[in-house]
Amino acid sequence: MKINRLRDSLTLDEKIALVSGAAKWHLRAIPRLGLAAVMVADGPHGLIRQKDGEDHLGLSAGEPATCFPTAAALANSWDPKLVFAVAAAIGEEALQEGVSVVLGPGANIKRSPLCGRNFEYFSEDPYVSGQLAAAWVEGIQSRGVGASLKHFAGNNQERWRMTNNSLIDERALREIYLAGFEYAVKKAKPWTVMAAYNKLNGVHCTENERLLKTILREEWGFQGLVLSDWGAVNDPVAGIKAGLDLEMPASFGRSAFKIRQDLKTGRLTEAALNKPVQRVLRLIGKAAENKSPLQYDAAKHHLLAKRAAAESAVLLKNDDNLLPLDKKDKIAVVGEFAKNPRIQGMGSSLVNPTGVDTVCGKLKEMGLEFDYAPGYSLAAEENSEELISAACETAAEADVTIIFAGLPAGYESEGYDRQHLNLPPSHVKLIEAVKEVCARVVVVLTAGAPVVMPWLEKVTALLHTYLPGQAGAGAIVDLLFGRLNPGGKLAETYPLRLEDVPAHLTFAVDRYNTEYWESIYVGYRYYDTAWAGVLFPFGYGLSYTTFAYDDLEFSEDEFTPGEPFYVSCTVENTGEVAGAEIVQLYISKTDSALFRPEHELKGFRKVFLAPGEKKRVQFSLDERSFAYYNARISAWHVEEGEYEIRLGASSRDIRLVKTVFAASSQPEVEIPCYKKKAPSYYNINEGGFMPSREDFLALWDKPLPWQEPPAVFNENSTLEDLKETTFGSWIIRMSRAQLRKMLGVEEENDPLWLMAWASLLETPFRSIGALSGGQIAENVVASLVALANGKYFRALKHWLDR
Numbered sequence: 001m002k003i004n005r006l007r008d009s010l011t012l013d014e015k016i017a018l019v020s021g022a023a024k025w026h027l028r029a030i031p032r033l034g035l036a037a038v039m040v041a042d043g044p045h046g047l048i049r050q051k052d053g054e055d056h057l058g059l060s061a062g063e064p065a066t067c068f069p070t071a072a073a074l075a076n077s078w079d080p081k082l083v084f085a086v087a088a089a090i091g092e093e094a095l096q097e098g099v100s101v102v103l104g105p106g107a108n109i110k111r112s113p114l115c116g117r118n119f120e121y122f123s124e125d126p127y128v129s130g131q132l133a134a135a136w137v138e139g140i141q142s143r144g145v146g147a148s149l150k151h152f153a154g155n156n157q158e159r160w161r162m163t164n165n166s167l168i169d170e171r172a173l174r175e176i177y178l179a180g181f182e183y184a185v186k187k188a189k190p191w192t193v194m195a196a197y198n199k200l201n202g203v204h205c206t207e208n209e210r211l212l213k214t215i216l217r218e219e220w221g222f223q224g225l226v227l228s229d230w231g232a233v234n235d236p237v238a239g240i241k242a243g244l245d246l247e248m249p250a251s252f253g254r255s256a257f258k259i260r261q262d263l264k265t266g267r268l269t270e271a272a273l274n275k276p277v278q279r280v281l282r283l284i285g286k287a288a289e290n291k292s293p294l295q296y297d298a299a300k301h302h303l304l305a306k307r308a309a310a311e312s313a314v315l316l317k318n319d320d321n322l323l324p325l326d327k328k329d330k331i332a333v334v335g336e337f338a339k340n341p342r343i344q345g346m347g348s349s350l351v352n353p354t355g356v357d358t359v360c361g362k363l364k365e366m367g368l369e370f371d372y373a374p375g376y377s378l379a380a381e382e383n384s385e386e387l388i389s390a391a392c393e394t395a396a397e398a399d400v401t402i403i404f405a406g407l408p409a410g411y412e413s414e415g416y417d418r419q420h421l422n423l424p425p426s427h428v429k430l431i432e433a434v435k436e437v438c439a440r441v442v443v444v445l446t447a448g449a450p451v452v453m454p455w456l457e458k459v460t461a462l463l464h465t466y467l468p469g470q471a472g473a474g475a476i477v478d479l480l481f482g483r484l485n486p487g488g489k490l491a492e493t494y495p496l497r498l499e500d501v502p503a504h505l506t507f508a509v510d511r512y513n514t515e516y517w518e519s520i521y522v523g524y525r526y527y528d529t530a531w532a533g534v535l536f537p538f539g540y541g542l543s544y545t546t547f548a549y550d551d552l553e554f555s556e557d558e559f560t561p562g563e564p565f566y567v568s569c570t571v572e573n574t575g576e577v578a579g580a581e582i583v584q585l586y587i588s589k590t591d592s593a594l595f596r597p598e599h600e601l602k603g604f605r606k607v608f609l610a611p612g613e614k615k616r617v618q619f620s621l622d623e624r625s626f627a628y629y630n631a632r633i634s635a636w637h638v639e640e641g642e643y644e645i646r647l648g649a650s651s652r653d654i655r656l657v658k659t660v661f662a663a664s665s666q667p668e669v670e671i672p673c674y675k676k677k678a679p680s681y682y683n684i685n686e687g688g689f690m691p692s693r694e695d696f697l698a699l700w701d702k703p704l705p706w707q708e709p710p711a712v713f714n715e716n717s718t719l720e721d722l723k724e725t726t727f728g729s730w731i732i733r734m735s736r737a738q739l740r741k742m743l744g745v746e747e748e749n750d751p752l753w754l755m756a757w758a759s760l761l762e763t764p765f766r767s768i769g770a771l772s773g774g775q776i777a778e779n780v781v782a783s784l785v786a787l788a789n790g791k792y793f794r795a796l797k798h799w800l801d802r
Contacts, residue, residue: 155198376424577611632672
């Protein structure tokens with residue numbers, strides 16, 4: 001496809017049309033030039049192929065597809081090859097459905113375990129996130145289907161996600177929140193990157209020139225297309241000028257009108273418009289080149305989903321080596337999840353699975369006799385004494401009781417954040433009650449994010465599956481009975497309590513701005529520096545075997561920037577069964593004028609070993625492995641001095657340590673020191689971490705780009721903003737009734753309702769037209785804003801202005 005010739009053949013109206021989508025899931029077609037309508041679809045853990053009349057939030061079921069474990073689960077495998085295989089399978093299903101771009105993976109950092117969408121993200125660590133996101137992109141694109149790396153950037157909460165301003169200091173932005181995206185862009189070269197809803201340091205991501213042009217294209221060399229998240233565009237012209245190529249979904253004339261007007265006034269030139277047009281044409285061309293429909297093997301994909309679930313499960317406790325279980329034991333199975341499993345999260349990633357296995361079904365296939373009791377109802381949070389009593393009667397007769405507990409669908413979802421880290425009271429009460437009547441209790445936990453476990457000491461074993469996909473039940477049974485050996489490790493830290501989370505003070509507390517006071521101290525970077533108590537550390541996971549580490553060696557006596565440097569060690573399986581160990585490499589430099597974490601992950605290797613087998617494991621380190629981001633020189637910099645190379649089984653289980661001297665990458669550069677201006681960032685290992693706003697402001701070399709609340713309601717206002725007004729309370733009541741009718745829900749604790757209502761309340765007026773599929777016209781939106789401000793004649797004028 002000759003892009004320039006095609007571009008020059010387009011009329012101005014066609015160019016304007018191409019930079020906005022057609023309805024919800026297609027790009028614009030230009031039939032007279034043979035340009036087909038490219039289809040996109042959601043699907044970070046399974047394809048969601050919906051028709052154009054359907055929604056973007058998973059309210060309507062898509063075509064059947066394989067539901068794989070979510071990203072939070074897959075990350076626990078620490079296996080890029082497995083992630084590649086899963087993404088390649090999703091690509092095959094996309095080809096069958098005629099989908100050219102799949103909207104994934106999500107590479108956002110887990111700043112807080114409260115984020116409702118954390119099940120869609122890989123890790124609290126940018127190295128893990130980047131490695132696995134790159135593998136996902138490479139996997140799906142190996143099948144000729146494009147990826148859309150998302151949500152770029154600073155989209156780390158669901159509350160107010162469409163209008164909130166993420167305020168992140170430059171060093172934290174580069175080292176934590178952009179690093180994973182950077183690695184995936186440079187290594188995997190995604191076809192597209194999705195600009196997020198939120199503002200980043202005062203500017204909407206969809207019109208953030210520094211983010212989309214300076215960093216993404218100029219620094220990282222991105223050659224693909226930037227599209228918006230659905231309904232994220234604030235100002236289409238500002239977006240085009242900043243580097244946004246495609247608005248999704250269709251704006252139904254809103255953006256076309258503004259673009260046309262600004263072309264007339266000169267605010268936008270046709271030359272500037274041509275740039276996104278060319279990128280859209282290039283994407284259309286790629287999609288046309290790679291259209292090779294096939295019939296995927298559903299049974300094969302189901303087996304892959306089972307393998308992925310098995311390798312992603314994490315054994316967190318196994319006292320007295322209770323697991324694997326003996327089939328001769330009398331087994332009780334307790335918990336409704338054993339019959340009605342939760343396999344995925346709520347929202348736009350909701351897959352309509354080709355089939356769902358259940359633990360009870362898989363145990364019967366094994367020929368195992370067991371007794372079952374539901375123990376709780378997934379339809380109710382409160383305790384049911386009757387159900388618990390029946391479960392205890394069942395457990396009392398058993399040698400071993402397996403309790404299936406976790407977070408129901410309504411506890412975590414796209415569209416809203418969690419309010420706490422607790423399991424439902426009914427699940428906790430069940431665990432505590434069963435332990436009173438059965439000495440040996442195994443808990444199988446299902447949840448997309450960390451939970452607190454006040455009951456942990458009372459149970460004998462704990463297997464965490466996260467959200468394991470449609471074949472998770474078969475994997476669970478194989479792991480419990482020793483057909484497979486668990487080898488997953490946590491890709492995030494489990495805190496003892498919510499108050500221990502370093503972002504706790506500022507997470508989702510302000511409607512307009514979120515200040516990231518903790519800076520670089522995210523996850524284990526905080527907990528390990530403070531030596532704070534945790535429930536489970538980053539990188540932790542048990543096995544049915546044991547591993548020994550030995551013989552740490554370096555390829556060179558010292559590290560020189562620009563020169564290769566290799567680290568190696570020997571790992572031995574010292575147990576009696578085959579298994580996989582995930583060897584983690586951390587680098588530490590604590591004697592610096594700059595505040596630094598205790599250590600940072602800079603490499604990992606997964607190695608499979610037979611009993612008694614030894615293997616040599618090697619890591620390659622480069623300049624970036626030793627570097628920090630120096631905001632004063634706007635560059636990565638290696639500080640001269642000694643660094644510890646630490647190899648371990650988790651961030652708290654370091655087995656081998658050796659020191660290496662590293663030369664500076666720029667000896668003339670002064671190391672930034674904030675000890676006087678921001679002392680709290682240096683004192684976190686002295687009785688806790690209490691960052692102050694004053695210390696946070698000291699990290700900035702410019703005024704904080706604060707978003708002021710508007711004096712009057714505008715197109716970025718939401719229904720929730722109007723709740724204190726007479727008009728607002730009326731329209732909220734009307735909207736609530738209409739939405740309940742549309743969804744057909746009876747109870748407002750229905751997960752579908754919770755997600756849809758939270759999303760509707762926080763959708764800015766400017767996005768209503770696009771997200772309603774054009775059913776609510778631009779003039780109606782303008783009229784609503786005028787009414788909210790008490791401008792009744794203006795509202796009438798807008799209403800009549802069709």
